[in-house]
Amino acid sequence: MRNVVLVTFDSLRADHCGFMGYDRDTTPTLDAMAAEGLNFEHAISPGPSTPESMPVIMTGEFPVGSDDSGSSLLATRRAKIRRHMKTRETLAERFGRAGYATAAFSPNPYTSRYFGFDRGFDRFEDFMGGSREELYQRMLDGALAGLPLGSVLPVRILLNWIQREEVFKPWEDFYDAIRAWTEQAPEPYFLWILLMDTHDPYLVPDDYRTQSWRAMYHANYRLWRQGHEPPFSETTHERLVRAYDDSIAYADAFLDRLRTDLADDDPLIAVHGDHGEAFGEHGTYGHHQRLFEENVHVPFVVEGAADRNVTAPVTLQRTPELLESLAIDGELPAFDDRNVPARTLDVDRSAVRARTYKYLRDGDEVRLYDLVTDPGEESPSRDLDPVARAPVTAREEHVAERRRIRDAVSDRGDRL
Template sequence: MSDTARNVVLVSIDSLRADHCGFLGDDRGLTPTMDHLASTGTSFEAAVAPGPQTFSSMPAAFTGHHRELGSLDEYFGDTHWERRLTAIDDHLGRYTSVAEQFQELGYSTAGFSPNPWTSTASGFDRGFDHFADLAGESDDSWIRRLAGGVPGVDDSNKAVELTLNLLTGSSFFTPWESYYGQIEAVREQLSEPYFLWVFLLDTHYPFLPARKHRHEQSFYGMISSALRSEKVMRGRAQTMSDRTCESMQRSYRDSVRSVDSFLDRLRTDLADDDPAMIVHSDHGESFSDHGNYGHHHRQLYEENVHVPYIVNDGRCEATITDPTSLATIPEVALSIARYGRFEPGELTDAPAIATSECGTNRAIRDRQFKYLEHDGEPSLFELPLDPEEERDVSSEYPERCAESRSRLDRVQRHRLEMAAVSKAARVVAGSDRRL
């Protein structure tokens, strides 16, 4: 480690699409802070999320290793939700996380997460001296107790539930303002050098930004569109009206403004610490693109896996156009910690691969082509000519498809072999030894 070890801040943003960021081509002025960080740092213009959902993306972004593919049935738990948490925890127990590696380097570490898939229940607290599990905070607030005691008020009703979530900040809605004070207090306790990780949930459905961030949407429109879109965005219905979708996207854009405001405040408040900042989204979001909504469909089109990824260390300014996986985040962060710098050109050698949780959907991309498999059905898109992925050219390039499929198969076999070796080693050692 260098004599002048840098403080490192990692900010993970839920569900932020790349095409809503100015430095990636958007012209609506939603992300001035991110745009500044990109222009004075390193931006990865073709960053690829390891998966289309938090639980398939963040484990790789935190360890540098993709999750093992396959059924969740082998994992402990009475419900699908519990088995998924166990699977994530198993992955983070198998590989040393970025936080644990910072801790081994002598860093003070602190993490904040309101997302249950990146919580103590899933093992994301490993390696943190202080971990604020905002997803585990009790919903037993005075507002809920009061509502539960009012005759005729059914707090399981979707309209009532959404209103209570808005008031209490719960159930995938925890605005960053509600815990920013905790971040400030913990920062005062951290010794330098430190590693600080913050997960932002504001751009995750139901998109309920605070009033000061609502430039396009009214309060009524925000609540109304959230209620009308709820079944579709949760994967329990197929479509919504154009009017509802357009209104919901206004709420989403205001949510993007909200997370950019967080970055501006954090950057300002930590200016004296001069941290290297790494900012990324865990995956994107669909708004009727390819007939999909949200991310529960688990497909791997660009709206769901093309994400913003910025590294601003005050030393390197570059624009990387080659596809780069978020699985490179630990390598980047730890290179800055050890040597005070990183080499962005060395991060694009590995294939940029995205997979759904159980492997039914797979994608691999290079500078020109993106190969996808959805439930075994292949398709190929020439992204420079077809960024919207509207024209399947797989029949024109059968050899390219075969090569991509073979490469995905090799990577998948390697992941399964590494998982088997790791499990066997842990059984033999009878300990929690990890790779």
């Protein structure tokens, strides 16, 4: 059985990686890993944000069923994630059942123990202990829901800035803790690390900046000040993209150090983005509730596995199956030409990505894009090809049936 390391880069889109054709030298280490290992050219995130993608990636299943907390949409989504993580076998539990030691390090609150991401880990560090844990639990539980969001966020941002937490926590601040665990962990081990360095605000150390300190901070300030809503000036846009690319290069340096330090352990090292990031495409910046390629097409590379490029679309929903098969069985599962899904947590928007086309549903509106002639998804086809639409219809019927069954079981349990 092989040691396994899973590295999640928050907000890393595929087309800003060198091995995916990007013209800036953002990912030299990941490029080498892709050249020597298993590279999924069309890896699709299950959703456009961390709360929508990571529960699926860590369990291999989409959340189903309806949740009505009786309060707000935010509370409903929160309850849905917590219930999902509580009732599904996690990737850590899979490896633990096979005899692996397990550990995780993640400064993202949406992958914290509050949401159940600690299940199955012998060591779980979400950097939310002490007074911070109480504060964030109150915020996540809705105790501060009565306050305007604009009054809460500045306080939270200031606190994070001072304490270098959440999106402000660079990987170098907890790298020693990661190494300390790997040095004493029994083998085989499974280690999961989520890095926030590629999430906005895109702030990097001086050695990785390719523009002035002032330009980097001003662009990030404009992004925050406008709530990620365009329009932005051409100068601000270019500075934001450059800051993002610099943050990718800084995160790539983590991989370089990790590969060197763990060389004697000979692990499988899997690297992926949990979702993408928009920079003006389709009128958005960041990762809003959109399922276009900039939001869901992410890198997915496994070093230490077969030297192969998989060109068929692959969903990150298959991560548990893939890693377990590679590490324990030494086999690569079959990846045929598939129609892979992505959707928002409330299922208002959904997508099916195939090799040459993409189907998007937004409420009652449906669109089909030919990714060969229109890779930017700018001009939807006027005619929805019945052949192309068939797998979409079948999948939505399947999801709806699972939801009906779960709701019926839940209703029966409430009456017993």
